[in-house]
Amino acid sequence: MALLSCRNLSMAYEGHTVISGLSFSVEKGDYLCIVGENGSGKSTLVKSLLGLKKPAAGEIVFGNGLSANGIGYLPQQTDIQKDFPASVREVVLSGCLNKLRGRFFFSKKEKARAEETMSLLGIADIRRDCYRNLSGGQQQRVLLARALCATESLLLLDEPVSGLDPLVTKEMYGMIQRINKSGITVIMVSHDIPSAVEYANRILHLHGQSFFFGRTEEYIKSDLGSRFLSAERKERKNG
Amino acid sequence: MAEFFVSLRDSVFGMFSYGFMVRALVGGLLISLCSALLGVSLVLKRYSMIGDGLSHVSFGAMAVAMAAGLAPLQFAIPIVVLAAFLLLRLNENSRVRGDSAVALVSTSALAIGVAAISSSTGVNTDVYSYMFGSLLGMSKSDVLLCVVFSAIILVMFVLFYNRIFAVTFDENFTRATGTNAGLYDMVIAVLTAVTIVLGMRMMGAMLISSLIIFPVLSALQLCRSYRSVVLVSAALSGVCFFAGIWISYHFDDPYSIPPGAGIVLINLLVFLLFSAVSFVRRHKKSVSGQKAGG
Numbered sequence: 001m002a003l004l005s006c007r008n009l010s011m012a013y014e015g016h017t018v019i020s021g022l023s024f025s026v027e028k029g030d031y032l033c034i035v036g037e038n039g040s041g042k043s044t045l046v047k048s049l050l051g052l053k054k055p056a057a058g059e060i061v062f063g064n065g066l067s068a069n070g071i072g073y074l075p076q077q078t079d080i081q082k083d084f085p086a087s088v089r090e091v092v093l094s095g096c097l098n099k100l101r102g103r104f105f106f107s108k109k110e111k112a113r114a115e116e117t118m119s120l121l122g123i124a125d126i127r128r129d130c131y132r133n134l135s136g137g138q139q140q141r142v143l144l145a146r147a148l149c150a151t152e153s154l155l156l157l158d159e160p161v162s163g164l165d166p167l168v169t170k171e172m173y174g175m176i177q178r179i180n181k182s183g184i185t186v187i188m189v190s191h192d193i194p195s196a197v198e199y200a201n202r203i204l205h206l207h208g209q210s211f212f213f214g215r216t217e218e219y220i221k222s223d224l225g226s227r228f229l230s231a232e233r234k235e236r237k238n239g
Numbered sequence: 240m241a242e243f244f245v246s247l248r249d250s251v252f253g254m255f256s257y258g259f260m261v262r263a264l265v266g267g268l269l270i271s272l273c274s275a276l277l278g279v280s281l282v283l284k285r286y287s288m289i290g291d292g293l294s295h296v297s298f299g300a301m302a303v304a305m306a307a308g309l310a311p312l313q314f315a316i317p318i319v320v321l322a323a324f325l326l327l328r329l330n331e332n333s334r335v336r337g338d339s340a341v342a343l344v345s346t347s348a349l350a351i352g353v354a355a356i357s358s359s360t361g362v363n364t365d366v367y368s369y370m371f372g373s374l375l376g377m378s379k380s381d382v383l384l385c386v387v388f389s390a391i392i393l394v395m396f397v398l399f400y401n402r403i404f405a406v407t408f409d410e411n412f413t414r415a416t417g418t419n420a421g422l423y424d425m426v427i428a429v430l431t432a433v434t435i436v437l438g439m440r441m442m443g444a445m446l447i448s449s450l451i452i453f454p455v456l457s458a459l460q461l462c463r464s465y466r467s468v469v470l471v472s473a474a475l476s477g478v479c480f481f482a483g484i485w486i487s488y489h490f491d492d493p494y495s496i497p498p499g500a501g502i503v504l505i506n507l508l509v510f511l512l513f514s515a516v517s518f519v520r521r522h523k524k525s526v527s528g529q530k531a532g533g
Binding site: 146 | 459
């Protein structure tokens with residue numbers, strides 16, 4: 001059974017239908033990139049997957065014991081966070097929030113999990129540092145660690161590399177790839193189509209009322225994919 | 240020097256020999272503690288102006304209650320809680336932007352209050368004490384209310400500490416984990432409303448919101464973790480309250496400084512001190528960074 005499947009999904013944003021008839025599924029171990037222009041409905045789709053917004057029609061079905069609350073979500077940064085006084089450890093530990101259920105405080109098990117995740121992402125030695133004093137790349141690592149604490153199976157990353165310089169972007173992509181190889185399914189919303197094609201094995205491209213969903217190889221050959229990729233290449237040459 | 244400390248000690252202990260002073264100290268200390276804890280969330284979420292708006296609504300409600308001969312607290316608490324709901328909703332989704340909405344509501348409430356006072360009693364000492372606070376403001380039942388509400392707020396804050404942190408730091412993430420973030424915002428707004436009404440008698444309507452904002456701002460200058468911000472602002476709030484009350488009590492000849500003003504001035508002093516330390520610290524760091532780099 002698929003980890004997550006959307007059937008005939010329609011979504012509306014402020015009364016306008018942005019997507020209709022969207023169907024796709026994500027298998028365990030997949031690396032899916034969701035691409036598309038601004039306003040194509042990516043954020044609305046993310047909200048629906050997280051269970052924060054009811055789709056106008058259609059359904060989202062989770063398999064393998066996953067639920068919307070068990071998704072490890074990395075949202076886009078907000079203004080509030082940029083100068084928030086929190087230690088790295090406090091932020092990462094807050095990822096275990098969905099494990100509290102009815103309890104009030106974190107147990108040893110959850111604290112150990114936060115420590116483990118910090119070591120995994122190489123931020124264990126800055127665990128006492130203040131989040132607001134970190135570089136953009138370090139901040140994203142911290143948020144990625146928090147997302148990892150929240151899930152056993154599926155990461156949902158909303159533009160995780162926006163605002164990062166090229167070197168740090170590459171590092172971030174490498175880290176996400178390693179996490180994916182270790183068995184965690186990844187869904188990433190991205191603007192960066194060339195990198196999406198490089199790392200993901202599935203692409204969902206939202207384009208107006210139509211969409212493409214399939215393997216990356218198929219996407220490259222598809223009408224939509226070849227058009228966007230060649231446009232990107234031209235731009236890079238000129239730039 | 241020794242004489243100074245003896246007289247200071249006598250003056251401080253002297254405060255406790257009056258029933259009304261003990262009431263003011265107990266009630267005020269609890270209010271200070273609660274407002275600092277609530278203030279952490281409000282300041283970090285950029286909701287500080289809501290606190291200010293609510294204090295004006297609180298004044299308006301008190302004034303109307305006085306003019307109509309109703310019990311001020313019982314009348315003001317539900318009105319201010321309602322206003323808190325309204326301001327939060329306006330902040331989230333409306334055509335009027337959040338900060339303008341607060342200005343709109345607070346000036347309207349002030350106008351209603353002033354109109355109610357002018358058409359009934361005129362500006363007398365009662366009104367003056369509502370605006371700037373009074374040590375005599377706390378009755379026995381007020382203190383009891385303070386104790387009950389503060390106990391509720393403190394217990395809730397400790398129990399929900401982890402969730403409050405998560406909601407404050409990242410509402411979207413917290414919603415995604417299945418936590419009802421909107422509910423926490425509402426609860427914080429309601430508790431803030433109650434704290435403001437209770438604290439207004441002593442601090443005064445014009446100054447009560449400083450109790451919410453100042454200790455947190457001072458703590459933010461130096462602290463590097465959420466937990467330390469919470470603990471330091473609670474401690475600062477208590478200390479500044481005590482010092483402010485002492486000023487109001489001690490310098491009462493021929494005119495006394497209202498306690499609200501004394502507390503705000505002490506808070507301002509602490510804030511400036513902390514900012515200076517923070518500035519020096521950063522300056523040192525950047526100098527040593529340059530040395531290391533060069």
